[in-house]
Amino acid sequence: MSASRQPVPGQFTLVLHSHLPWLANHGRWPVGEEWLYQAWAASYLPVFAMLRRLADAGMRDQLSLGITPVLAAQLDDPHCTASMHEWLADWQLRAMIAAGDGGPTRHELGTREFVAADAALADFETHWRHGGSPQIRALASTGVIELLGGPLAHPFAPLLDARLRQFSLREGLADARARWAAEPTGIWAPECAFTPGMEVEYDAAGVRHFMVDGPTLRGDTALGRPVGDSDVVAFGRDLTVSYRVWSPRSGYPGHPTYRDFHTYDHLTGLKPARVTGRTVPAEDKKPYDPERVDPVVDRHVDDFIDHVRRRLVDESARLGRPALVVAAFDTELFGHWWHEGPIWLERLLRRLPEAGVRVGTLDSARRDGFVGAPVDLAASSWGSGKDWRVWNGPQVDHLVRLNAEVTETALEAVDKLIEPVAPGAAPGHRGLRNRIADQIVRETLLTVSSDWPFMVSKDTAAHYAVDRAHKHAHATREICDAALRGRTGLAGRLAHNWSRADNLFAGLDARRLYTAAPPEGTGA
Template structure:
């Protein structure tokens, strides 16, 4: 059996800059990946195809796809794309980009103007996909205080229930990060399966594995197959016929060239040729199908029973980074069954018995070295320290507030809600990743410190007993960062002393 898993995620970008890093990142990914991907899946679902893939949507991305500010910004961005197409001096590029922009604008205005939840819920209700959830704001869970880790996961799964009418039982843990004991929290939250990278299972990804003494199943990414598409050094998107991601027409910002060659300067890139790209897609579809077939036979022979192959990728690879990716995906999803390969979701694999012996899973991630160095290494020691500080301050402030009000019924406290919201934003795994990879590191550090500052301001007012000022500050910061409106600090498990008093 073959399972395709896509992980869709961007940090919260609304109201935090536009260019070169900020909302532009969201709108490019939305236009390049989310629109064509959901359109393709809807088309396959309309043909009666089911259980096509497992699709992870992080709560923080889901919030942006439903956010009125982001929806208005996306509509404006699509209109601007169409105008830029009109301004292009290259006729072929102008016509091609105008058609693409017009189609995207029509898709958005027809299906997306009131938010992404309805689009995704249709795919869930038609059984086209298995929806994978995750914790709020994408924290690196192994380094997170257990109470906040528990709260973030439970709230994230509830957020999915609110948006899509279903509470996911599978998750893509942020960064595929795991620490021993996390399976206990997963089981308590109703999670039955989650993703890890292949090396976490010592390369044996031919079946899911129950973790330690739990019934929670870890599925591993098959690197041999996944790296055919995308690896740290190679993969299909680098083929000479595909559109080059890094080369722009400076007058319009549109991409007009093909890769041509890895050592070819941007000024010398050949013009993009859609027919040439389409032929390359067909070759890479055939190569991928044969790779899956070969791997299934190899692994089934090795273990003496039908094997599972899981290929997993960031959704944004398809369309945003690799322009031809969505077309390749659709052709692959059609070609695999035609080749006699059984395709299903991770939940299908679990319920159909593609589960092996328990594994004593160790600390791991899907980052460099497959350990925690990207999120806990020397390069981000300052962020690790900042995260510890803000989490301790947030929990201490909320615990004191709740103890002081212990004699009264606990009512909704918008101050505590915003404290948790800013804390979760501050400890997002994205900031450490961007610093470690030197990808907009300044923006990442600035974002972490902005949320830490917001938390400190609110907590300081609470500590001084200035409730009115604290409420004003919480409301002010909420205008910029008001995602997860259902977040409720009352659901944060109390500290031991508080629990004893209650």
């Protein structure tokens, strides 16, 4: 365990990116809503509980927490909250089956899981039954976190039509204001994707800082950097530190003592094994033993703190001024992928100050001057190769073409459906709201989600991803076709039924495609 040590120069910032695609009413198992409920139970519940404890202890500016609008919508959705409650009860039932299925190992597994499910159910009933927004709003008000926003439906922004890209960003920030009564000044752009000129769009939308991957700043992530001629600051992920945790070859979650993510009990779906070894077959993995975990977590906390301290000292010496170290991860790593991750995270945040490390957010880093000289950024992402190949490579060329065709069809239709109130009227004056146009834009944004090409490129439920992209593309085309052929009644019915199917972003207003001013709010 870390002892108190002399302070080191600079600041450490932890950034978490919380995201899942829209899954409600699009299948349950093996891909679909189950994914949401697993992440909710294993990651969002314990991470938020940890943040409440830190806030109660008076700790402030502990991390920058990104929550995408599409995930926020699911955490607030009545169907999702009711189904999550049922899922937690089902977890208890599965644990009871394991406990009563014979044999000391399975009895221990079932008993342990029942206790965990019972605690999760109590937490959910106490804090989450009215959705995620009350939780998020309360945490933000304590100052323990900085909230990061993002565009609607998580598009790969550089490949998106510029008008739709700007609209998606403005609407996403408005959605954050409506849900959380908060004004995010920073964002985690989907996939950390960037193309030159986006900094101007960020500036216009009120974004003051955003995340990129380390190589985008050519590995020099020790300070935030204003981009181009703007005042918008790019912060880069420090890979030297971040990969201590999330490296496929040597990251902490692969330790033999930790619970294995990939090995399931086929009867109950519970996870009974520890990692044991990287090359050990599932059937030969040893039973998970929580009693072995505690000292390993402590060693990994101390190891991470040691690396942060050394990195701050070395980078501050190189710069001749206090440096910044930013470690950034998907929130779902902590608990869902790495079972022990939330325990590690809380111990880390509590011990960093004891170890002489100043902790802050991206916002506090920008305010306190951890910013260097301006830089021109190249096109980039945090995907394979740090370029765009995951989202526009040969394996997803069919989705790239689909997205371009659907976007063109949608924008042409919306341009015809929403006309200026009079010749020469200001761009933002577009008459009455048009629900048909709203749904066309909504389905288009769901079509171009970055999740679908990612899942295809990584061969992770690729069939599901292709099906989802084509389903939303079909909805877009179907509504556009009816509207442009003058079949307004049919177009209205189609738009209404497709809208009911997802119940997503009810406040989206297609008229705001025609204004550069930030929208007032999209609603929940």
